[in-house]
Amino acid sequence: xxxxxxxxxxxxxxxxxxxxxxxxxxxxTLTAVPLQLLAPLGFRAVTxxxxxxxxxxxxxxxxxxxRIRVMGRETPLLVVMLTKDTAQVVLGxxxxxxxxxxxxxxxxxxxVMLIExxxxxxxxxxxxxxxxxxxx
Numbered sequence: 498x499x500x501x502x503x504x505x506x507x508x509x510x511x512x513x514x515x516x517x518x519x520x521x522x523x524x525x526t527l528t529a530v531p532l533q534l535l536a537p538l539g540f541r542a543v544t545x546x547x548x549x550x551x552x553x554x555x556x557x558x559x560x561x562x563x564r565i566r567v568m569g570r571e572t573p574l575l576v577v578m579l580t581k582d583t584a585q586v587v588l589g590x591x592x593x594x595x596x597x598x599x600x601x602x603x604x605x606x607x608x609v610m611l612i613e614x615x616x617x618x619x620x621x622x623x624x625x626x627x628x629x630x631x632x633x
Contacts, residue, residue: 500605504588505566506530509573513538517586523600525589528565529577535561542578568607570596
């Protein structure tokens with residue numbers, strides 16, 4: 498499933514951001530941005546990593562660190578630096594999950610994830626001692 502959303506990508510110190518339209522791709526792990534958009538902002542590769550493509554090929558790409566802002570939430574993460582001029586900005590699942598967002602497949606949009614608390618643990622017992630139980 499794919500659809501587009503507005504994101505901002507910025508320097509790690511948060512001093513500079515640029516707004517971009519990104520394709521939400523449930524098959525992508527990391528966010529990917531064309532080098533032509535990153536270079537003017539001063540981004541440089543911090544490492545090179547292998548990636549398995551949808552067709553099974555393994556390719557290596559440079560990766561940088563950046564701050565990514567989506568729906569008012571922001572986090573630093575690795576970003577793949579794409580070298581093809583025609584490449585599309587892709588918002589990967591690592592950003593979506595890290596920011597506590599989820600995909601609304603029916604309306605083709607992102608929404609804030611409602612996080613359910615873990616099962617509550619409480620102490621139950623009489624004056625002298627207690628037994629731990631889990632509420633269900």
